[in-house]
Amino acid sequence: MAMPQTRPVQGEWTVEEMWRLPDDGNRYEVIDGVLYVTPSPSLRHQDAAGTLYRKLAAYFETQSVGWVYIAPSDVVFAPRRAVEPDVYVAPLVLGKRPRSLEDVKHVVLAIEVLSPSTAATDRGAKRRLYQQHADEYWIVDLDARLIERWRPGDERPEILDGTLTWRPAGADAPMTVDLPAFFREVWEE
Numbered sequence: 001m002a003m004p005q006t007r008p009v010q011g012e013w014t015v016e017e018m019w020r021l022p023d024d025g026n027r028y029e030v031i032d033g034v035l036y037v038t039p040s041p042s043l044r045h046q047d048a049a050g051t052l053y054r055k056l057a058a059y060f061e062t063q064s065v066g067w068v069y070i071a072p073s074d075v076v077f078a079p080r081r082a083v084e085p086d087v088y089v090a091p092l093v094l095g096k097r098p099r100s101l102e103d104v105k106h107v108v109l110a111i112e113v114l115s116p117s118t119a120a121t122d123r124g125a126k127r128r129l130y131q132q133h134a135d136e137y138w139i140v141d142l143d144a145r146l147i148e149r150w151r152p153g154d155e156r157p158e159i160l161d162g163t164l165t166w167r168p169a170g171a172d173a174p175m176t177v178d179l180p181a182f183f184r185e186v187w188e189e
Contacts, residue, residue: 015082049086065170067097087111113140
């Protein structure tokens, strides 16, 4: 008779244990040993993430300082720290895009699109994590039609609802996003 598999208690989860969970459509993340489980995102959420991905991908075609990815894609910062940002930019490795998850230990930009089930984590545990492991973190609030921009050391976010201008280290030119136009596109207005 097979022994039942025991699972770690909250606070003791590792990335390896998380990866052994079933592929059941939920998003699993571990932050400081705490397992976070969220359901699949809504279509509007995916529209916003996809639109930002396309804008970033076009920008990085002209700026060779990073490579953009969209969920699902784990980012493992430590044995007890793995998240799945909606969109993120990884730094290049020896001038080329990363070839494996092990190549990404820091991100240039992490983006989370708020959902009712993720808002508290995105603004709490994930924000603190990204402030340690990312140059910049954007929280996209579709309902409020704004982006909260966080950088390491910030105690409060910069609230953007007009124009978002971003210039990662090493870039020749900034990326500019007209936020009212972005939100109109996402909401199909």
